[in-house]
Amino acid sequence: MKKTISALKFCAVCSVIMSSFFACDKDFASVESDVLGDDNTNFQTNRESLPILAYNKKLNSLQIDGLTSNLLGVFNDPAFGQTTASIVTQVTPSSYSPDFGDDTVIDSVVMTIPYYSRITGLDDEGLNEYTIGDSLYGNAEAPIKLTVFKNEYFLRDFDPTAELGDVQYYYSKADGEINVTDNFALNGSSTINFDDHKYTTDTILAIPSFIPSAKRILLVTRDEDNEVTSSTNLAPSFRVKLDTDFWQSHIIDQEDNDVLSNASAFKNYFRGLYFKAETVSADGHMLMLNLASSDANIVIYYSYNTTTGTGDNATTTTSNSTYTLSFSGKRLNTFINNYNLQTLADGNSTEGDDKLYLKGTEGSMAVVDLFPTDEDLKTFIDNHRVLLENGEYKKDERGNYILQRLINDAQLIVYEDQSMNTGGDEDFHKYDRLYAYDVNNNIPLIDYSVDPISNTADPFNSIVVHLGQRRENDENGQAKYKIRITEHLNNILLRDSTNTKVGLVLSTNVNSTTNAKILNSEGSEVTNVPATSIITPRGTILHGTNDNVSETVKMKLEVFFTEPKE
Structure with a gap:
């Protein structure tokens, strides 16, 4: 009579064999029959x-919106060639219909995007030291050119060419077929050149030679006498000050305008930012950024006046406040591939x-x-199932096929x-x-x-x-x-x-x-x-x-x- 093996019959044997997988430096180690004594077993192990x-x-044409993280920079793969990655992202205000107060003046505008970092130890002061090497590709010391523009292309939530309610997806066009300097995307019906849709009157940020730093960031608060009253250490981040005039005219001065009244109006008015990376030399670096982080934002620090009383009894008080924009909403990663090596x-x-x-x-x-x-x-x-005389395979009471060979590892x-x-x-x-x-x-x-x-x-x-x-x-x-x-x-x-x-x-x-x-x-x-x-x-x-x-x-x-x- 032909011997058969069910999945449950040899579960104990499988446990022994599986334990051996992890015992030998992650390589398979077969259990020979003489472990139990060759005369004491009715089965044998084998491989094929x-x-x-x-x-x-x-x-080609891969979805580039909805990614968990985004790449920014220039990376030279020695086996394939160069890839340049840029980012187009919407920004979302922390609140709508804001009241910025009277005589509002922007003190500063700070953009912060944390790097993916990891603590490596403590310095002489007992503070954290970091590395950003896990999310940095290429030569960390090789600069790139980084420019941030106001994006004028409207990133849709829904696809007008599809059925009602269908989401609008955006896809890559990285082949350099049109040119190798601009950043393109596909929306399913047309090609978008984001360099044709950048706000050229004002450049939000221009860094001709950007190199990331793995150093922690120290923030201090000072009083009227310039004495430090508190300090905070931040993990490594891309943190820069932006031009105040741009944000004064585009945000603060729009206080009574409907464009700040709701999300739909704001998305159409301020269509986001375009982070464009370019090469400086033959080398470069690329970073993976977490723009979805709660610490990734643009913060407008401003002061305003509040007047109480009238006439000779009027008193004016100056107060400070902030208005925050996050990088939530639609966000794309564009690529330019120059695979000249492969x-x-x-x-x-x-x-x-x-x-x-x-x-x-x-x-x-x-x-x-x-x-x-x-x-x-x-x-x-x-070779593995039990074959019946009628040409069908034998099953157990639960409907599973019975095996004459039990796979221990594949x-x-x-x-x-x-x-x-x-x-x-x-x-x-x-x-x-x-x-x-x-x-x-x-x-x-x-x-x-x-x-x-x-x-x-x-x-x-x-x-x-x-x-x-x-x-x-x-x-x-x-x-x-x-x-x-x-x-x-x-x-x-x-x-x-x-x-x-x-x-x-x-x-x-x-x-x-x-x-x-x-x-x-x-x-x-x-x-x-x-x-x-x-x-x-x-x-x-x-x-x-x-x-x-x-x-x-x-x-x-x-x-x-x-x-x-x-």
Whole structure:
């Protein structure tokens, strides 16, 4: 009689095997039958390498609004080329129909945008020291040109060309087809050049040579005698004073105007700001900014007079107040890509590609077909399920298929191209993370949701069972990744889940699972991409599955299983 294995029968065995995954430096360690004594077990462990297909998918016209963070600056990827990122954002007043008082005078206007920073220790005074290196790309000492304009293009909330109530999305146009100096976006029906819609009468801010600082910011309050009465330390931020005349005329002087009466009127009147980044030299840097932070704002500090009494009894008092504008509302990230070192294009979906190009912003991803043909899928199922004489598969009382092979672990092994140019920095790809998702349904794989390791404060060390981390050198001296998809395959075997293709992208934050749409992609193989892949300017090159790729570095699917002894 043929022996069979149910999912529950070997749960204890699975626990032993799974514990070994984490015990050996995140590599698989198979449990040989002699652990329990060969004569005392009726099962054995084994492994197989399954043929898969992986190819490139060029990404165009990606959704650039609604991103969790935004990039600003110039980044030179040594393997791909240069990306320039700028930002267009609405601003929102803290209140409407304001009363600024009489004889109002602006004392100062301060714009603050916190950097993503991390405390590294304490200085000699016992105060925090910081790094912004986790969200800074490129050369921190290489300046960029930064100019801030008043944006005159109206960013719509709803799409007038679609059904009533449909949200207006904005998409990237980073190819430099029109020119490589202006920042463009697509709204689904037309191309927008934000450089044609900037308020040119006054420039809000111009910094010809901007370099970010990781130093904390000390704020002090002084009395009338210039004595310090209090002080506050802020985490590293982009914090600058702005011209008061501009804000006097555009905000304070509009006190009795309807443009400050409600959100709709204000959005149409003051359509936001355009942060334009440009190169200064061949080098540069790029920052990830959190404009959605409660500490990101423009604060107008002003004084006004209040008069009480009349005639000889009249008394005038001068008071101070503030008016705050946040960066909430619609916000876009525009990109200009000059990939002069590497051409990105759709790959060979029939034979697979030699190399796979994973690139952020408007870049490229890889599509992995775990079972390239129907026959591949059928063979996999036949090898693992119990086949009845009538050609059907045996099920248990709950409707799940009974297995003759129980998958203990399934790993997508991905090798990095060692010939990739890193600009001489051997640690350039040290903190890269790969993110895998279900291309058909635009959701994370089921293995993501069952990963026991989640770290919201440190994305690099989060979801490391499923998505793994880059290993510097394996037994062949190659850098590689391991993407565990055990539950994904078990879902196919036990519950007849649909075989879906897997998308691979580079990610700066694997904790983020939101999607970004692709314009006019209905009916296409890839309709969405993880938004986290858009807000990384970085890229990497992996070995693919084409027959030309050496077996030692070819991407592969390895399955470790338990089966009865014959």
